[in-house]
Amino acid sequence: MKSTKFWVILLAAVLILSLAASLLVLRGRGGACACVYQDGRLTRTVDLSQVSEPFTFTVEGPAGTNTVQVEPGRIRVSATDCPDQVCVHQGWISTGVFPIVCLPNRLVIQIEDSPPDSNLDGVTQ
Amino acid sequence: MKKIPLRRLTYMAVLTAIALTIFMAEAQLPALAPLPGIKLGLANIVTVYAMFALGPGPAGLILLARVLLGSLFAGGMTIFYSLSGGACCYLAMLLLRRLLTPRQMWVCSVLGAMAHNAGQIGAAVLITRTPGVAVYLPVLLVSGILTGLFTGLCAQFVFSRLSRITPPGGRSS
Numbered sequence: 001m002k003s004t005k006f007w008v009i010l011l012a013a014v015l016i017l018s019l020a021a022s023l024l025v026l027r028g029r030g031g032a033c034a035c036v037y038q039d040g041r042l043t044r045t046v047d048l049s050q051v052s053e054p055f056t057f058t059v060e061g062p063a064g065t066n067t068v069q070v071e072p073g074r075i076r077v078s079a080t081d082c083p084d085q086v087c088v089h090q091g092w093i094s095t096g097v098f099p100i101v102c103l104p105n106r107l108v109i110q111i112e113d114s115p116p117d118s119n120l121d122g123v124t125q
Numbered sequence: 126m127k128k129i130p131l132r133r134l135t136y137m138a139v140l141t142a143i144a145l146t147i148f149m150a151e152a153q154l155p156a157l158a159p160l161p162g163i164k165l166g167l168a169n170i171v172t173v174y175a176m177f178a179l180g181p182g183p184a185g186l187i188l189l190a191r192v193l194l195g196s197l198f199a200g201g202m203t204i205f206y207s208l209s210g211g212a213c214c215y216l217a218m219l220l221l222r223r224l225l226t227p228r229q230m231w232v233c234s235v236l237g238a239m240a241h242n243a244g245q246i247g248a249a250v251l252i253t254r255t256p257g258v259a260v261y262l263p264v265l266l267v268s269g270i271l272t273g274l275f276t277g278l279c280a281q282f283v284f285s286r287l288s289r290i291t292p293p294g295g296r297s298s
Contacts (some may be wrong), residue, residue: 007232014270
């Protein structure tokens with residue numbers, strides 16, 4: 001039987017070590033990259049950390065045109081032809097939590113940690 | 126395989142039902158973090174409790190039944206992660222059970238959760254064939270230690286409260 005103190009010290013040490021390691025891992029994921037998908041195909045990537053001047057580009061889809069605005073570190077759809085305007089109302093995104101989706105134009109703008117051909121991430125469904 | 130007395134079998138079945146209910150209720154909660162594999166793992170309370178109250182055999186059966194039935198309800202590929210994680214967690218707890226007193230039950234849960242994370246990552250490496258996913262192990266370990274501590278303390282609390290009810294058949298090893 002080991003004393004409780006032994007376990008507390010052991011686990012605290014492991015916790016601190018893995019906390020440090022995970023900070024390294026999560027920070028190293030920089031280089032946020034906005035990926036523009038149309039009909040599920042990747043059509044354009046914008047490295048948001050490399051943007052210095054704001055710019056806009058347009059994306060043509062079956063329901064009209066989306067105007068996409070890019071600023072350093074963030075991206076949004078500023079105008080669209082489709083009736084519901086959901087993607088415009090979503091506003092700026094800068095993290096990968098919620099992608100911008102325009103269903104009528106089958107457009108998805110997703111922020112990913114690195115360009116999609118990275119060998120670090122895998123996806124299973 | 127020796128026959129399990131009916132009262133003991135019923136007790137195990139009730140624990141399995143509780144674990145499955147907790148598992149399904151937890152599956153309805155939104156994800157804690159935008160990383161896969163991070164969850165509270167509340168169903169592990171039952172596994173840890175069973176490990177100490179009933180012994181490793183019944184605990185393993187309860188865990189296996191919960192993982193199989195849970196994956197059946199949840200669907201998808203998660204069964205591979207659950208199975209490998211569950212097996213690693215079970216082995217770790219099996220070894221630790223001899224080293225720990227019931228008052229140190231939380232240690233068993235924490236190390237079990239860490240083993241679970243290691244097993245999950247192992248399965249993810251095999252399934253996605255990308256050894257790179259192993260760099261997420263430290264992230265999962267942090268969550269595993271914290272959630273394992275929580276579920277372990279819960280199990281300890283349950284164990285001390287239920288100690289007046291002798292599990293049918295007592296502890297077997």
